[in-house]
Amino acid sequence: MTQIFPPQDDSIFPPLPCYAIIYRAILRKSWIDQRNNRVTSAAFFRRPHDSGKDLDGLSVNIAAACSVEEVRSSFSECFGVVSLHVGRIRDIGLDVHQNEPKHANITGLPYQQDDTVNAERFAGLLAKQARFVHRI
Amino acid sequence: MITELETTDITPIPYGEISQRTAAFYRPENYAISHRQEQSREPITNSPYRFKVEFFLEKGWPIDSLLADLRDLLKEDKEDEYGILRPTSHALSVTILLIVEAYRRQHSEWPFGCVSTDSEGGIRIEWNSPKGEIRLVVPDSDNKKHYIYYEFGDKYDIDEQVNPGKLVWWLNQLI
Numbered sequence: 001m002t003q004i005f006p007p008q009d010d011s012i013f014p015p016l017p018c019y020a021i022i023y024r025a026i027l028r029k030s031w032i033d034q035r036n037n038r039v040t041s042a043a044f045f046r047r048p049h050d051s052g053k054d055l056d057g058l059s060v061n062i063a064a065a066c067s068v069e070e071v072r073s074s075f076s077e078c079f080g081v082v083s084l085h086v087g088r089i090r091d092i093g094l095d096v097h098q099n100e101p102k103h104a105n106i107t108g109l110p111y112q113q114d115d116t117v118n119a120e121r122f123a124g125l126l127a128k129q130a131r132f133v134h135r136i
Numbered sequence: 137m138i139t140e141l142e143t144t145d146i147t148p149i150p151y152g153e154i155s156q157r158t159a160a161f162y163r164p165e166n167y168a169i170s171h172r173q174e175q176s177r178e179p180i181t182n183s184p185y186r187f188k189v190e191f192f193l194e195k196g197w198p199i200d201s202l203l204a205d206l207r208d209l210l211k212e213d214k215e216d217e218y219g220i221l222r223p224t225s226h227a228l229s230v231t232i233l234l235i236v237e238a239y240r241r242q243h244s245e246w247p248f249g250c251v252s253t254d255s256e257g258g259i260r261i262e263w264n265s266p267k268g269e270i271r272l273v274v275p276d277s278d279n280k281k282h283y284i285y286y287e288f289g290d291k292y293d294i295d296e297q298v299n300p301g302k303l304v305w306w307l308n309q310l311i
Contacts, residue, residue, distance in 0.1 A: 027216065027217055027218045028216065028218060028221065028252065028253075030205075030209070030250075030251060030252035030253065031252055033250045033262070033264075035248055035250075036264070040250050040252060040260075040262050041260075041262060041271065042252040042253075042254065042260050042262075045254065045255075047218070047219060047255045048255070048256065051219065051255065053219075053255075075217055076217060077216060077217065112254075113280075113281075116281065116283065116285075116294055117285070117292065117293055117294055120271065120285040120287075120292075120294065121287070121292050124269060124271075124287060
């Protein structure tokens, strides 16, 4: 018999498929390791609770619904855009939850001040997965 | 953290001359050690903006690039959309103290590092090699946790005993 599970959260959107691709905007020049053409782990930390930012996770855009240009233009300064695979993010124990037609959050990341080791670990793993699709 | 650093052996420094680029960091208002110099009343420089160390810096060397990247952070706007962009004086002075002293202890095979700030003005430096990864994290203020994150294969953790000797030891694991 097939079991039916209720949704894990109150999202009106269905879970993203593992083959989905998401974009993360690179908002700081210093998040780019120019020497090795890679993004650093600094791009994948949640800002502290009291900032009121990143409360639902790390902000990303859904590639199927949003162009790279749209991602760039939604920020006053954007030094690049990286892509990640939802399935590979799930492989490391995190998830991606869609909350708007074009937007989602990487969930499961701890705050640095709550669980420093795992915040660093996950930030590094995400950085290693990320690939530039746009760079200034 | 400052106290801990100040109790380590950071002998001030009767050796060759640091580059103008690095010397620019050692303005007394930014430099934690200046406090101690005042206490000891041992002048170590004849100019407030010059400083002497035992190693040479050449353009393009990893340490030179690192210090230049730290300097460049000071040229950034104070804030951006992500948060505080420019490092705090605490983060900058502690980072420079650690880096310069670590480099003074060992300046062969110093790896290239990647410098950034967090959303509160703390400084992060990442070093990578095929063997693993080290991250020095100096927060914006003294009451937050300073640490070195290390990752070698499946082993990863943080080392909260941050001092120049430890930094050199961890960097050596990358070589």
